[in-house]
Amino acid sequence: MSTRIITSHECEELTEWAGLIAALDAAHRALATGGAVQPVPQPMRIPGDSSQDGPAVVPMSAFAPYLGLAAVKLLVDAPRNRLDGLPPQRSTVSLYSAGTAEALALIDGRALTRLRTAAVSALATRALARPGSRIATLVGAGPLAREHALALGSVLDLEEVRVWSPSGSSARVLAAELVANGIPAAALEDLGDAVRDSDVVTTLTPSVEPLLTARLLAAGTHVNAVGSPPRHGYRELGADVLARAALVAVDSRGIAFAESDNVRTSALEPSQVVELGEVLAGLAPGREHAEDLTVFNSVGIGLQDLAAGAYLLERAERATRGVEVETRVAR
Structure with a gap:
């Protein structure tokens, strides 16, 4: 043994x-x-x-x-x-x-944890993003960002990876590293420019105030909300993002409503969100229209x-x- x-x-x-x-x-x-x-x-x-x-x-x-x-x-x-x-x-x-x-x-x-978190985001993106998605935006350039660029690139034929971070300097460092590894990446100074017409937006920050609002997101965008730690007081998404979304998926319904302020502070009831596994297993519908806004709120589960x-x-x-x-x- x-x-x-x-x-x-x-x-x-x-x-x-x-x-x-x-x-x-x-x-x-x-x-x-x-x-x-x-x-x-x-x-x-x-x-x-x-x-x-x-x-x-x-x-x-x-x-x-x-x-x-x-x-x-x-x-x-x-x-x-x-x-x-x-x-x-x-x-x-x-x-x-x-x-x-x-x-x-x-x-x-x-x-x-970094690897499985990025892999789950890629899994959700493959299931929920529009077919043919080519532009991905990383909101945040911390420890999770590099793996997300690689994982998303394994399920999407990416033409452009945009990187934005609150400090700016970390976004430039990450973009340069990605380019050196053959990934077409660029750092952008303005968050609005970074997410505008992006197919997939992934938030990777421990923000206590919402960074993404509905007005920043184009029709048809898929959002992975990943960065908030498993405790109250952290939000990356404005309530209007979830209100506008045609579909909100979580990794676990019970854990999301216990730990994630993205969903806890929204107007959503547990019955109004689906679990990612339910979509994958055909028990719940996924994206139904190209112009739908879809959200995967990732908390991380055992x-x-x-x-x-x-x-x-x-x-x-x-x-x-x-x-x-x-x-x-x-x-």
């Missing part, structure tokens, strides 16, 4: 977008059809700091009978780390055999971590990557 430890660097080297997206597609279909269990996380605020930005520990669990696996990601969410130049979130994903309770893997959550972890564990075993630690207990 052993546990395989997989680092963030190994996660990046082992990932192929098509395989990871397929794993997440299967997970969301299973969730929609009763083949997976996804409880709503119960955050634990760390005593001594009751402020909005006080640190919290968030256990994100899930069970996937079709894989024979259970998983827990232990996320520590500490927004004020940004002030010290530190990551605002740190996490570790553990995978367990549902049959024997054996701990199969321990995976650094930094790269896994089942995504489980599916990504299972994918990475299989890849690591085949490539003999990671470190195996013997865990058998002598009787």
Whole structure:
């Protein structure tokens, strides 16, 4: 009996977008059809700091009978780390055999989370964006942005990637990096110019005030709202964006209405949103007209971590990557 430890660097080297997206597609279909269990996380605020930005520990669990696996990601969410130049979130994903309770893997959550988040955005974009979408805009140039450019490029034939960030300088740095890697990218100074006539707009910021309003978005745009952390007080989308949308999809209805102020502060009722897996499984309609505005509000769920972890564990075993630690207990 052993546990395989997989680092963030190994996660990046082992990932192929098509395989990871397929794993997440299967997970969301299973969730929609009763083949997976996804409880709503119960955050634990760390005593001594009751402020909005006080640190919290968030256990994100899930069970996937079709894989024979259970998983827990232990996320520590500490927004004020940004002030010290530190990551605002740190996490570790553990995978367990549902049959024997054996701990199969321990995976650094930094790269896994970035990769699975971008892959889910690409999955939603493939399902909901207009066919033939060619222009993508990244609103934000932080840790999630590079992976989103790569993941979206794996499902779209992109002619242009526009990058905007509140600081401006980070957008220029990212655009230059993308161009150096063969991706047609440019940094724009004005948010309105960046999203105007864009086919796919992906927001990747921890904004407390809405950045996108309905007037900025052209008919037919698909929006991925990704950047808000799993706590109240953060919004990237104006309520008018959700009011105008012909379709609003979420990764988990229960978790979205518990954690995301994009939907919690809107006029939407849970019955008015669909889960991404319901669209993928044909249980709910997707985009119906080319001019529809569609929104995928991504919170991030434990089942995504489980599916990504299972994918990475299989890849690591085949490539003999990671470190195996013997865990058998002598009787």
